[in-house]
Structures are given as structure tokens and as C-alpha cells.
Amino acid sequence: MPDQDPKSRAEKSLAELTKRFLRLLQESEGGILDLKKAVKILAVNKQRRRIYDITNVLEGVGLISKVSKRCVMWIGSLATTDVQQTLTRRMTDLRSELRDLEQKETFLDLQKFWIEQSIRNTAEDCSNLIYVNHEDVCNCFSGRTVLAVRAPTGTKLEVPIPKVVHRCPTKYQIYLKSINGPIDVLLLSKRSVSAPPLVLPVPPPQDILRNNRVDVLDDMESDLPPCQASVYPNPTSRFERPAMKDIWSSCFIKAEPTRTPASGCEY
Amino acid sequence: MPDQDPKSRAEKSLAELTKRFLRLLQESEGGILDLKKAVKILAVNKQRRRIYDITNVLEGVGLISKVSKRCVMWIGSLATTDVQQTLTRRMTDLRSELRDLEQKETFLDLQKFWIEQSIRNTAEDCSNLIYVNHEDVCNCFSGRTVLAVRAPTGTKLEVPIPKVVHRCPTKYQIYLKSINGPIDVLLLSKRSVSAPPLVLPVPPPQDILRNNRVDVLDDMESDLPPCQASVYPNPTSRFERPAMKDIWSSCFIKAEPTRTPASGCEY
DNA sequence: TAAGCTTTCGCGCAATCC
DNA sequence: GGATTGCGCGAAAGCTTA
Numbered sequence: 042m043p044d045q046d047p048k049s050r051a052e053k054s055l056a057e058l059t060k061r062f063l064r065l066l067q068e069s070e071g072g073i074l075d076l077k078k079a080v081k082i083l084a085v086n087k088q089r090r091r092i093y094d095i096t097n098v099l100e101g102v103g104l105i106s107k108v109s110k111r112c113v114m115w116i117g118s119l120a121t122t123d124v125q126q127t128l129t130r131r132m133t134d135l136r137s138e139l140r141d142l143e144q145k146e147t148f149l150d151l152q153k154f155w156i157e158q159s160i161r162n163t164a165e166d167c168s169n170l171i172y173v174n175h176e177d178v179c180n181c182f183s184g185r186t187v188l189a190v191r192a193p194t195g196t197k198l199e200v201p202i203p204k205v206v207h208r209c210p211t212k213y214q215i216y217l218k219s220i221n222g223p224i225d226v227l228l229l230s231k232r233s234v235s236a237p238p239l240v241l242p243v244p245p246p247q248d249i250l251r252n253n254r255v256d257v258l259d260d261m262e263s264d265l266p267p268c269q270a271s272v273y274p275n276p277t278s279r280f281e282r283p284a285m286k287d288i289w290s291s292c293f294i295k296a297e298p299t300r301t302p303a304s305g306c307e308y
Numbered sequence: 309m310p311d312q313d314p315k316s317r318a319e320k321s322l323a324e325l326t327k328r329f330l331r332l333l334q335e336s337e338g339g340i341l342d343l344k345k346a347v348k349i350l351a352v353n354k355q356r357r358r359i360y361d362i363t364n365v366l367e368g369v370g371l372i373s374k375v376s377k378r379c380v381m382w383i384g385s386l387a388t389t390d391v392q393q394t395l396t397r398r399m400t401d402l403r404s405e406l407r408d409l410e411q412k413e414t415f416l417d418l419q420k421f422w423i424e425q426s427i428r429n430t431a432e433d434c435s436n437l438i439y440v441n442h443e444d445v446c447n448c449f450s451g452r453t454v455l456a457v458r459a460p461t462g463t464k465l466e467v468p469i470p471k472v473v474h475r476c477p478t479k480y481q482i483y484l485k486s487i488n489g490p491i492d493v494l495l496l497s498k499r500s501v502s503a504p505p506l507v508l509p510v511p512p513p514q515d516i517l518r519n520n521r522v523d524v525l526d527d528m529e530s531d532l533p534p535c536q537a538s539v540y541p542n543p544t545s546r547f548e549r550p551a552m553k554d555i556w557s558s559c560f561i562k563a564e565p566t567r568t569p570a571s572g573c574e575y
Numbered sequence: 576t577a578a579g580c581t582t583t584c585g586c587g588c589a590a591t592c593c
Numbered sequence: 594g595g596a597t598t599g600c601g602c603g604a605a606a607g608c609t610t611a
Contacts, residue, residue, distance in 0.1 A: 053599065055361065059368025076582090090601060093584055094322065098365035101326025110607080111582075141411075148415050155422035159429070166433045317605060320585065343596090357587065360598055377593080378596075 058083065059095050066105070072115030073108055175229050189227040192219050325350065326362050333372070339382030340375055442496050454496040460488040 061083050066074045076096070080089045096113055099105045108114040164171065179187060190198075196219040203211045217224050318324070328350050333341045343363070347356045363380055366372045375381045431438065445454060457465075463486040470478045484491050 055364035055598075056368035059365045063369060088600090089582095090584075091599085093582090094361045095365050095368075097322035097584075098326045098362050099369065101323035101362075102330060102366065102369075102371065104369065141407075144408075144411055144415075148411075148418075151415075152418060152422070155419075155426070158426065159422070162426070162429055162433070166429075317583090317585070322584075355586090356596095357598080358585085360596090364598075 055091060055094060058088065058091055062092065062095050066113070066115050069115075074113055074115075076111050076113065179229050187229040188215075189229060190217065190224065191227075192217060192224040193221040195219065195221050196224060322358060322361060325355065325358055329359065329362050333380075333382050336382075341380055341382075343378050343380065446496050455482075456494040456496060457484065458492040458494075459484060459486050460491075462486065462488050463491060 062079060065079055065082060066072065076092055080092055083092070096105065096107075100107065100113070104116060105113045106116050178189075196217060199216040199218070201214060201216070203213050205211065217226070329346060332346055332349060333339065343359055347359055350359070363372065363374075367374065367380070371383055372380045373383050445456070463484060466483040466485070468481060468483070470480050472478065484493070
């Protein structure tokens with residue numbers, strides 16, 4: 042007598058049932074599945090018995106685990122769908138990385154806090170020692186010749202595009218024009234970083250120029266026009282490191298033997 | 309008729325059979341297993357039927373695949389053995405935890421470093437402010453009456469075991485004997501923690517004793533012998549908190565209304 | 576603690592398949 | 594005819610309750 046059920050044997054196979062069961066398990070909340078529910082959904086018939094076959098085998102392989110009476114849980118971090126599995130693993134990794142990063146952030150935040158605290162303390166305790174001296178400035182432009190300029194408002198600073206002379210390195214010039222008062226120019230030599238800055242009167246006496254020029258300017262093009270600078274008294278003794286603020290606070294001009302075409306001067 | 313087989317149901321379970329089957333599959337050449345062989349090895353009995361349950365379910369999950377009639381092949385590039393899998397996961401977890409802990413350790417180490425640094429800085433900057441005053445001492449023995457004693461070397465301090473008087477709380481006495489010089493005793497009252505310490509001459513004038521005694525000693529047994537103390541000039545004005553070191557640095561005696569049997573005095 | 580109900584599941588008949 | 598496999602009986606295992 043033929044089966045009333047048109048379904049072929051294959052459609053009712055254990056393997057097929059297993060797949061559906063798996064799908065159900067996959068979709069269930071937290072990977073936990075109530076067998077009663079599974080029976081209701083999957084096996085409209087008396088297939089209940091089969092569910093046990095499935096759960097037993099899966100438990101044997103370690104893909105699921107009995108959580109409580111009537112409930113099993115998906116354990117296999119491994120074989121879901123290939124794709125699902127990859128995604129799950131990826132998510133786990135990302136979650137882990139996120140936790141790591143958050144921890145690092147906290148770490149850095151605290152470190153920052155302590156450093157700031159330390160700076161605050163130091164600044165407070167040493168407030169009378171906080172200033173910039175010419176040595177500090179020189180160190181900021183290590184290896185370059187630094188000119189400090191103080192001039193009244195309205196002073197014009199001009200750096201004309203240098204004439205390109207074949208075979209000769211480009212020569213830069215700086216022009217300063219003031220109609221409201223004298224201009225002060227201070228040369229901070231990198232050579233004498235541990236000595237007080239050299240101050241020249243305007244116009245510089247020829248003998249001083251001759252004696253000092255090579256010494257302090259030999260890093261610049263050697264035939265720049267002579268420095269124009271007003272005399273500025275050195276306010277401290279020779280053996281104390283004068284703070285920059287004690288001389289003047291102003292803007293600084295870096296002069297360097299660079300080959301940059303247009304503006305050879307930054308400020 | 310009882311089962312000849314003493315094996316419990318669990319020992320014959322599908323899950324158990326599955327494990328053995330898996331092991332066999334794992335060990336087999338190329339992951340290919342002949343079911344006939346499997347039946348022969350695993351199921352000594354008529355368990356043949358069960359093997360089909362297993363293969364069907366495993367095929368459903370996609371862990372194995374029929375290679376030919378009677379032969380299945382292990383597909384799971386993933387799930388190693390049950391045990392292996394568990395161990396791998398466990399190891400991963402532990403590794404992750406270890407990394408976490410190491411990070412936390414570094415974190416704490418650095419935090420410790422900064423705190424120590426902060427303490428160092430503060431200690432350095434405030435070295436002229438670091439001392440203990442009588443208030444600090446009082447706070448160390450909160451709720452107790454504190455006597456400070458300074459005496460020359462050779463001074464003997466004696467606290468005889470108190471006589472136990474029925475119905476009466478134990479009374480403690482302290483004897484100080486010096487043959488090399490005067491003894492100084494300073495009473496630091498917890499009551500007047502914000503006021504300079506009270507200093508009494510030796511022997512204390514009766515009127516002062518009468519006026520102050522209850523006030524400063526009411527926490528001690530009320531009929532202790534009168535304080536013996538030499539006059540010690542208060543070196544600071546009434547409104548400045550005198551540093552302990554400015555008075556004297558010495559040892560301190562805690563006197564308290566305790567019921568401790570033998571030594572009622574620690575130092 | 577036993578009776579009674581539910582959940583599990585060993586087991587193997589018998590239908591199918593090849 | 595041997596290999597497979599759907600199917601479901603009925604007993605063991607658990608739980609609940611009286």
C-alpha cells in the first residue's frame with residue numbers, strides 16, 4: 042500500500058530534519074532552543090522521537106549542549122554556516138578589540154591626567170622660573186641662523202624674489218623699513234648657544250663686523266648686506282643666562298641657506 | 309527478563325556512540341571511513357542501525373559527506389575533536405584574559421609611578437612644610453587621650469598590673485622615674501584639637517588642675533594620680549598651629565579607658 | 576517514598592533503495 | 594539481496610505530588 046504522504050522518503054530524512062532543526066537553533070534567542078517548541082514547529086507528526094536522535098548526535102560531536110531539561114544550546118562557535126561562522130568570529134574579534142581599545146583609552150586618559158597634573162604642579166611651583174631664553178629659541182631652530190626683530194607697528198618687511206644667477210646659489214635678502222621708530226635686530230647664533238646673544242649697534246661698526254661676521258654668519262651667504270641693527274643693551278651680566286623676555290619678546294625670523302625658490306623667509 | 313548487559317543506559321547512548329564514531333573518523337586515513345568497518349569496530353551488537361542515525365545527522369550539519377556507498381568523509385575543516393575544540397576555546401579565552409591582565413598590570417604600574425612621582429614632587433616642593441603637629445598626632449589616636457613624654461636616657465617607665473577591684477572598672481597607672489634630668493609630659497587633648505596643647509608645670513598647681521582636669525581628662529579614669537609635668541613654654545602664638553617638632557619630638561603614650569587586662573599602655 | 580506523569584531514547588521491525 | 598533508513602514501541606530516567 043503506497044504512502045498517503047506524497048513526500049518522498051528523502052524529504053522526511055533525518056538529515057533533512059537535522060538541517061531544519063539547525064536552522065531553528067541558529068535563529069533562536071541566544072542559541073538556546075526549547076525542544077517542545079522544536080517538536081511543535083518541526084515535526085507536526087510523531088517525529089518527536091527523531092529530535093532526540095538529532096540532539097544526541099549533535100551533543101556527541103559537541104555542537105550543542107543540554108542547558109536544562111528540554112533545552113539545548115548551540116555551542117559550536119565553529120560550524121554554523123560557513124558565512125555565519127566567519128561573521129560570528131569576526132564579531133567576536135571586533136568585540137575583543139573594542140574592549141582592548143577602550144581599556145587603552147582609559148589608560149591614556151589617566152596618563153594624560155597625571156601628566157597634566159604634573160605640569161600643573163611644576164608650573165605652579167616654578168612659576169618664577171618659566172620663561173624662554175635665547176638658548177631655548179636657538180634649540181627650536183637647530184642648525185639655523187636666527188634673527189630676532191623688534192620694530193614699531195607699521196614696519197614693512199620685504200623679501201624680494203632673489204635674482205637667479207647661473208651657477209651661483211640663490212641669495213636671499215631681507216629689507217625692513219620703519220618710519221615710526223628704530224628697528225631692533227638681534228642675531229642669535231647657534232654657535233654661541235651657551236653664550237649671551239651678540240648685539241650690534243646700527244649701523245654696525247666696521248671693525249666689529251669684520252671680527253665677528255665670519256664667526257656668526259658663516260652659515261649664511263657670505264655677501265649678504267651688513268646687518269642693520271640698533272644697539273640694544275644686554276640687561277644681564279655675561280655669566281647669567283638672560284631670559285628672552287628680559288631682552289625682548291618679539292617675532293623671530295629664521296634665516297637659512299635654503300634653496301626654496303620664492304619666500305626664503307618664514308615668520 | 310533482565311538485561312544481561314550490566315551497562316547502564318547512558319553507556320549505550322547515541323551520544324556516546326557518536327563520540328566513538330567521531331574518534332574513529334578522526335583517526336581514519338584521509339578522514340574517510342568505511343561504515344562496514346565502523347560497524348565491526350564500534351557496534352559489536354546489532355548497533356548497525358545507530359550508525360545510520362549518526363551519519364544522517366552529521367551529514368545534516370554538514371560535518372561529513374557521503375563519498376560513496378558505504379563510505380563517509382569528514383568535512384568539518386573546523387570542528388576537530390570535541391575535546392580539542394573545547395581546549396582550543398579554553399586556551400583562546402585564557403590567552404585573552406592574560407592579555408587583559410597584563411594590560412591592567414601595566415596600567416597600574418604606570419599609575420603607581422605617577423603617584424609616586426607626584427608624591428616625590430610634592431615632598432620636594434613642600435619640604436619646609438612637612439612636619440607633624442599636635443593635631444595630626446591627636447587624629448592618629450582619635451577618641452583617645454594622648455600623653456607625650458620626653459625624658460632623658462635611663463628614665464624608667466612602669467605600668468604596674470592594676471589591682472582588680474570587684475565591681476569597679478580597672479584603673480591603670482603610669483610611673484615615670486628619671487635620675488638624669490627632668491621629665492616632660494605633654495597632654496594632647498582630643499577636645500581641643502584645634503587649640504594649642506595644654507602645658508602644665510610640675511607639680512601642677514592645684515587650681516589649674518581643678519579647672520582643667522575634668523575638661524581634658526574625663527575620658528580617663530577620674531582618679532588617676534595628678535599629671536606630673538614640667539613647665540614647657542609654648543613657642544608659638546595662640547593662633548598658629550604649632551608643629552610638633554617645634555615643641556618636641558619624643559615618644560607618645562596612649563592612655564585609654566580600655567579593659568585590656570595586662571598592659572594598658574602601648575608605646 | 577511510592578504512585579503517576581513527562582521526557583528521553585534504546586531498539587529493531589519493516590519499508591525502501593540500489 | 595544487502596544497504597539504508599523511517600518509524601514508533603515501550604522501558605528507563607526524571608520530576609511532581611500526595
